[in-house]
Each structure stands twice: as structure tokens, then as C-alpha cells.
Amino acid sequence: MMILSGDPPRSRALSILLVVILLALLATPFVFPGAKALNVAAKICIFAALVASYDLLLGYTGSVSFAHTMFYGIGSYAIAIALYGLGPSWTSVAVAVVAGLPLALLLALAIGLFSLRVEAIFFAMITLAVASAFLVLASQLSWLTGGEDGRSFQLPELLRPGTVFIGKEWFGFPINGRILTYYLVLSACALMVLALLRVVNSPFGRVLQAIRENRFRAEALGYRTVFHLTYANCIAAMVAACAGMLNALWLRYAGPDTSLAFSIMLDILLMVVIGGMGTIYGAVIGAAIFILAQNYLQALMSIASTAASEAGLPLLPGLLHPDRWLLWLGLLFIASVYFFPTGVVGRLRGKPAAKH
Amino acid sequence: MSEIVATDALPKPKRDIAPLLLPLVLALLMIPLVGSPSSWVTLTVASLAMGMMIFIMASGLTLVFGLMDVLNFGHGAFIAVGAYVATLVLLPLASWAQADSLLINLAVLVPAALLSMGVTGALGLVVERVLVLPVYGQHLKQILMTTGGLIVAEQTLYALFGPQIIPMPLPAALRGSFILGDVAISKYRLLALLIGLVIFVAIELVLNRTKIGLLIRAGVENREMVEALGYRIRRLFLGVFMTGSALAGLGGVMWGLYREQVHASIGDELTVLVFIVVIIGGLGSITGCFIGAILVAMVANYGGFLVPKLALVSNILLMVAVLMWRPRGLYAVTSR
Numbered sequence: 001m002m003i004l005s006g007d008p009p010r011s012r013a014l015s016i017l018l019v020v021i022l023l024a025l026l027a028t029p030f031v032f033p034g035a036k037a038l039n040v041a042a043k044i045c046i047f048a049a050l051v052a053s054y055d056l057l058l059g060y061t062g063s064v065s066f067a068h069t070m071f072y073g074i075g076s077y078a079i080a081i082a083l084y085g086l087g088p089s090w091t092s093v094a095v096a097v098v099a100g101l102p103l104a105l106l107l108a109l110a111i112g113l114f115s116l117r118v119e120a121i122f123f124a125m126i127t128l129a130v131a132s133a134f135l136v137l138a139s140q141l142s143w144l145t146g147g148e149d150g151r152s153f154q155l156p157e158l159l160r161p162g163t164v165f166i167g168k169e170w171f172g173f174p175i176n177g178r179i180l181t182y183y184l185v186l187s188a189c190a191l192m193v194l195a196l197l198r199v200v201n202s203p204f205g206r207v208l209q210a211i212r213e214n215r216f217r218a219e220a221l222g223y224r225t226v227f228h229l230t231y232a233n234c235i236a237a238m239v240a241a242c243a244g245m246l247n248a249l250w251l252r253y254a255g256p257d258t259s260l261a262f263s264i265m266l267d268i269l270l271m272v273v274i275g276g277m278g279t280i281y282g283a284v285i286g287a288a289i290f291i292l293a294q295n296y297l298q299a300l301m302s303i304a305s306t307a308a309s310e311a312g313l314p315l316l317p318g319l320l321h322p323d324r325w326l327l328w329l330g331l332l333f334i335a336s337v338y339f340f341p342t343g344v345v346g347r348l349r350g351k352p353a354a355k356h
Numbered sequence: 357m358s359e360i361v362a363t364d365a366l367p368k369p370k371r372d373i374a375p376l377l378l379p380l381v382l383a384l385l386m387i388p389l390v391g392s393p394s395s396w397v398t399l400t401v402a403s404l405a406m407g408m409m410i411f412i413m414a415s416g417l418t419l420v421f422g423l424m425d426v427l428n429f430g431h432g433a434f435i436a437v438g439a440y441v442a443t444l445v446l447l448p449l450a451s452w453a454q455a456d457s458l459l460i461n462l463a464v465l466v467p468a469a470l471l472s473m474g475v476t477g478a479l480g481l482v483v484e485r486v487l488v489l490p491v492y493g494q495h496l497k498q499i500l501m502t503t504g505g506l507i508v509a510e511q512t513l514y515a516l517f518g519p520q521i522i523p524m525p526l527p528a529a530l531r532g533s534f535i536l537g538d539v540a541i542s543k544y545r546l547l548a549l550l551i552g553l554v555i556f557v558a559i560e561l562v563l564n565r566t567k568i569g570l571l572i573r574a575g576v577e578n579r580e581m582v583e584a585l586g587y588r589i590r591r592l593f594l595g596v597f598m599t600g601s602a603l604a605g606l607g608g609v610m611w612g613l614y615r616e617q618v619h620a621s622i623g624d625e626l627t628v629l630v631f632i633v634v635i636i637g638g639l640g641s642i643t644g645c646f647i648g649a650i651l652v653a654m655v656a657n658y659g660g661f662l663v664p665k666l667a668l669v670s671n672i673l674l675m676v677a678v679l680m681w682r683p684r685g686l687y688a689v690t691s692r
Contacts, residue, residue, distance in 0.1 A: 062496055262624055
């Protein structure tokens with residue numbers, strides 16, 4: 001209970017689901033060898049942490065930020081620029097952490113102080129504008145960021161696929177730096193999710209929920225709401241930047257499409273809502289469902305699309321084309337806001353829908 | 357204390373003209389910086405035309421927010437849909453559009469614009485009923501719902517029209533420029549300027565001279581009071597929402613012609629610009645929106661000419677500057 005900060009899943013089905021996800025992630029390198037499965041698993045880990053940090057904002061404070069990918073991107077680019085510019089060493093990684101996290105913190109602080117004084121809606125618009133300016137900036141300053149192409153770089157010796165710890169003879173495939181990187185990503189992300197769980201179950205987290213439910217009343221009780229909201233915004237930004245760093249380490253690359261694009265922001269939003277807002281566990285479930293769908297549903301859609309075009313149906317082939325999978329997720333998104341606003345977690349817990 | 361006599365005229369509300377002067381001052385300040393008068397005139401006309409197009413798109417959004425406290429993050433979808441629908445008319449009738457006669461050009465352009473407005477207006481009806489109505493008064497869900505709507509609309513456009521960029525050439529009669537001395541003014545920009553002004557004047561007239569406009573302005577200021585007087589503000593709101601959507605569609609057509617190409621991503625792209633304009637202008641204010649649009653366009657044009665690198669973040673800087681001066685936008689009309 002300690003490790004879950006006294007906030008257990010409170011539903012047998014949910015507990016089982018979470019344990020299954022965790023075990024699957026732990027076992028992936030051994031049970032599903034192959035690059036694709038490992039990539040999907042690493043992405044689930046990274047997004048679980050990223051989405052959990054977004055849940056702190058959306059689910060616990062009720063403020064909609066569209067700048068979350070900006071912090072994610074700051075983390076990614078910090079690692080990429082440091083390792084590209086200073087060479088593949090642990091010193092460069094340390095430099096990236098020391099430079100990237102304070103930058104994310106400062107920006108979060110500035111945005112928070114500037115726009116959290118006002119209503120949620122205002123905050124949403126301002127973060128959207130700032131994030132889009134940052135995206136343009138990152139793709140234009142090509143001497144620093146590599147522009148649209150991004151930056152590819154080498155990892156420190158220990159994390160490279162070429163570094164073999166245990167040869168093929170034991171498991172039929174080598175245990176190398178890649179697998180070490182995977183476990184690094186997995187453990188760091190698990191730590192971040194648990195830390196966020198700790199944050200939301202602290203007295204501070206309770207104040208955030210109070211602000212979400214009734215800001216005016218929270219203020220009347222004597223809480224400095226702007227301080228609390230800005231603090232939450234900073235914590236979320238730091239976690240997002242850390243997730244971005246892990247993402248860059250895993251991909252050995254950082255570019256606008258993998259870290260800053262508006263579509264990633266929409267993905268995060270979808271994951272939070274599908275998983276369940278204001279639960280943290282929802283982030284893990286949402287990320288797992290979404291990324292599995294993203295990677296494996298498309299294959300299914302491609303089969304359906306070919307079948308539809310062979311049957312000579314109008315429109316359907318276009319609608320079922322694998323590139324259009326976001327269309328169906330968008331519909332799912334609207335449907336879930338409509339019918340089960342508490343997401344998968346809320347459904348499994350079976351409590352009455354929380355009112356926002 | 358002076359006595360108030362019943363026959364006295366009501367005290368006139370104070371006119372707040374400082375924001376009105378802002379674009380003028382900015383334009384005049386730019387004369388020495390730009391240098392040559394001819395490029396200054398060209399830049400100014402360009403920014404006014406661009407400002408008008410942005411104003412047309414943003415006007416609906418600001419009223420929708422002001423009246424009903426609904427922020428439509430899917431507003432960009434109407435812009436994109438409007439532009440795509442226009443290609444349905446403009447591309448099959450390309451020979452008319454390229455004919456060397458203004459009349460024939462207009463005979464295809466006007467129906468295209470009207471069709472776009474009709475389709476986006478109808479879409480606005482559907483969106484209001486399906487996405488916005490169930491979540492009145494819940495900001496978080498409104499943002500989520502309309503963002504979902506934006507995704508679905510954009511993906512549907514990709515599915516129906518394909519992911520490629522569709523060219524949307526300007527009609528022949530609108531190409532080229534008028535040359536006055538050494539100043540060149542593009543014909544299409546002049547037309548855009550004209551349409552924008554007409555729409556601005558029309559909206560102002562409706563808001564200030566008709567019963568409906570009176571109700572809308574009253575609703576923006578105090579919704580409950582208007583409802584208490586027995587007016588069905590939901591219906592009024594639906595009308596405003598549809599009109600706003602239709603205007604966004606028109607804006608999309610004009611923007612498509614301005615860029616001479618259409619792509620579903622213009623929805624995302626312009627949403628940001630439109631939001632900045634709405635924030636600068638003050639949520640719910642048409643005049644503020646008008647000035648905000650011109651300011652954003654001016655900063656983009658002058659900035660792009662003088663310091664191209666700055667153009668990337670100029671909008672944000674403008675927004676910060678305006679909000680430092682007036683934290684609730686140029687004109688704060690809502691009580692919220």
C-alpha cells in the first residue's frame with residue numbers, strides 16, 4: 001500500500017488489468033523478442049508517464065493545457081542536442097538533464113503565472129498559442145535543432161545494441177545494451193507514475209481537487225489557487241520533460257514529429273480521456289490501449305479496407321484506410337466523453353460519474 | 357449630487373477609442389522603419405486584407421464564447437470544410453473561373469462561396485446539437501468534445517478528398533495588381549478588404565440596430581437576465597453559432613484563394629491565429645476582434661518584412677504586450 005500511496009485501484013478487474021500490463025511490460029524482451037514489440041512496449045512506458053503527468057493537470061486541476069508536448073519536446077531535444085554536440089558520453093546526458101529540466105521549469109512557471117490567473121478556457125488558448133510558436137521555432141532554428149529532420153545521435157557505450165552482456169547461448173538472443181535501455185526506460189517511467197500517485201494523494205493533491213471542483217470556494221478557504229495551479233503545472237512539465245528525455249534515449253533521435261507535433265498532444269488527450277481522468281491509473285491503461293491500437297489496429301484496418309474495396313463498396317475503403325485510424329479514435333473520443341466520461345478506470349470502479 | 361430628471365437623455369456610454377487608434381499608430385510608426393513609401397502601402401494593404409480574412413473567421417468564435425461561454429476548439433474545422441466545399445464548385449468549373457471576364461468569374465465564385473457558407477452553416481447546426489448542447493456550462497468537456505470534433509472533421513476531409521494539397525487558383529479577373537504610380541496593390545487583396553469591411557459593418561449594424569442584436573448584446577453581458585425576461589437564448593445562440601460557422605466557412609474559401617491551395621491542416625493552422633485574435637480583442641467583442649485581427653496581420657506583415665526571424669513568435673509577443681496593457685483583451689465586454 002505504501003508504494004501506491006494509499007490509493008489502490010479499488011476494483012478487482014482494474015487491479016488484474018494493471019498487473020497484466022505491468023507483467024507484460026516486464027516480460028516483453030523475453031516473451032516477444034523482436035524490435036517491433038520492444039518499441040511498442042517502450043512507447044507504452046514513456047506515454048504512461050507522460051499521460052500521467054498530463055492527468056495531474058487535466059484530471060486533478062481541471063486545467064486544459066495544449067503545451068504538454070512542448071515540455072516533452074524540451075526533454076527530447078535537450079538529450080538530442082547534448083549527445084549530438086558533446087558526443088556520446090554520460091557527461092552529455094547529465095548536461096542535458098541539468099539544462100533541460102530547469103528550462104522546462106522556467107517555461108512552465110512563466111506560462112502558469114501569466115495565464116493560470118484566469119479561467120481554464122483562457123489557459124487552454126494561451127498554451128495552444130505558445131506551443132505552436134515553440135513548434136515553429138524548433139523546426140526553424142535548424143543550426144541547433146536540425147530543423148524538420150531533427151537530430152540523430154549515438155548513445156553512451158553502455159546503452160548501445162552492440163554492447164552484449166550475455167551471449168545468445170542463454171535465451172536464444174543476446175542481452176544487450178538495447179534491453180538495458182528498455183529496463184532503464186521502464187523503471188524510470190514506473191518511478192514517475194508512482195511519484196505522481198504520491199503527489200495527487202498528498203494534501204497538496206487534495207487542494208488541487210478542491211480547486212477543480214470549486215475554485216472560488218478553495219480560494220475562500222484560504223488556499224492560494226494560483227500558487228497551487230502553477231506548482232502543479234511545473235511538476236507536470238518536469239515529468240513530461242523527463243519522459244521526453246527517455247523517449248529521445250530510446251529512439252536515439254529527436255525531431256518535431258516524434259516530440260512536438262500537435263498530433264501527439266491529441267494522442268495524449270485521447271489517452272487520458274479513454275483511460276479515465278483524475279485517476280493516474282487511467283494514464284497507464286489509456287496509454288496501453290491507445291498505443292496497442294495505434295500499432296496493431298492499423299493492420300486490421302488495412303485488411304478491412306482491402307476487403308471493402310474488393311467488394312466494390314463506395315466510401316468505405318477510404319474511411320477504413322489505415323491512415324484514417326485517427327478518425328475512428330476521434331469518434332471513440334467523443335463517444336467516451338459522452339457515455340463514460342470517467343473512462344475505463346471509472347467504468348471498472350463502477351462509481352457514479354464525477355461531475356466537472 | 358446632481359438630480360436626475362426623467363426627461364433627460366440617458367447618459368452616453370463612454371467611447372473607448374485607444375484600441376481603435378492602435379493599428380493606425382502602428383501603421384504610421386512603420387513608415388520610417390519600412391523606408392520606401394511604395395512598399396509601405398503594399399504591406400499595409402496586405403495586412404489589412406489578411407486582417408479582414410482573419411476577422412471573418414474569428415467573429416463567430418468570439419460571439420459564441422461571449423454569448424454562451426462556449427469555446428469551440430473545432431472552429432478550425434469549419435474553415436477547412438468551407439475551403440474544401442468551394443473546390444467542389446471551383447474545380448469542375450475551372451474553365452469559367454479562368455475565363456477572361458469578371459462576370460463569368462463571379463458567376464462561379466459567388467455560388468462557390470454561398471455553397472460553402474450553406475454547408476458550414478448546416479454543419480454548425482449539427483455540431484451545436486450533437487457536440488455542444490450536451491455539455492453546456494462544462495468547460496473541460498466542451499474543449500474535449502470540440503477537439504474530438506476537429507479530429508473527426510479533419511480525418512473525414514482526408515478520407516473524402518485525399519491527403520494531397522488541392523490547388524485552388526484565383527479566377528483570372530482577380531489576378532494581378534492595380535498599379536498606381538509605383539505602388540502595386542493586388543486585386544484580390546482589395547476584394548478581400550472590401551468583403552471584410554462589408555461584413556464588419558453588417559455585423560455592427562445587426563448588433564446595434566436590430567432587436568436580435570440587442571438580445572445578443574444583452575446576452576453577452578448577462579445571460580440569465582435575458583432568459584428571465586422570457587427570451588429563448590438557446591435558440592438565439594444556435595443562430596449565432598450557425599452564422600459564426602458560415603462566416604468561418606467563407607473565411608476558409610477566401611484564405612484558400614489567397615494561398616491558392618487547400619489542405620485539411622489549414623484548420624489547425626488558423627485555429628491558433630484565430631484564438632490569438634479572439635484573446636487580444638477581448639472575448640465576446642466584435643470591435644475588439646476586428647482590431648485584433650488587423651493588429652495580428654500587421655505584425656505578421658511588417659514583422660516578416662523587417663525582421664523575418666521575429667515573425668515566428670511575433671503573434672505571441674503581440675498577445676503578451678496587449679494582455680500586459682489590458683489583461684482581459686482590448687475590449688472586455690463579458691462580466692466573466
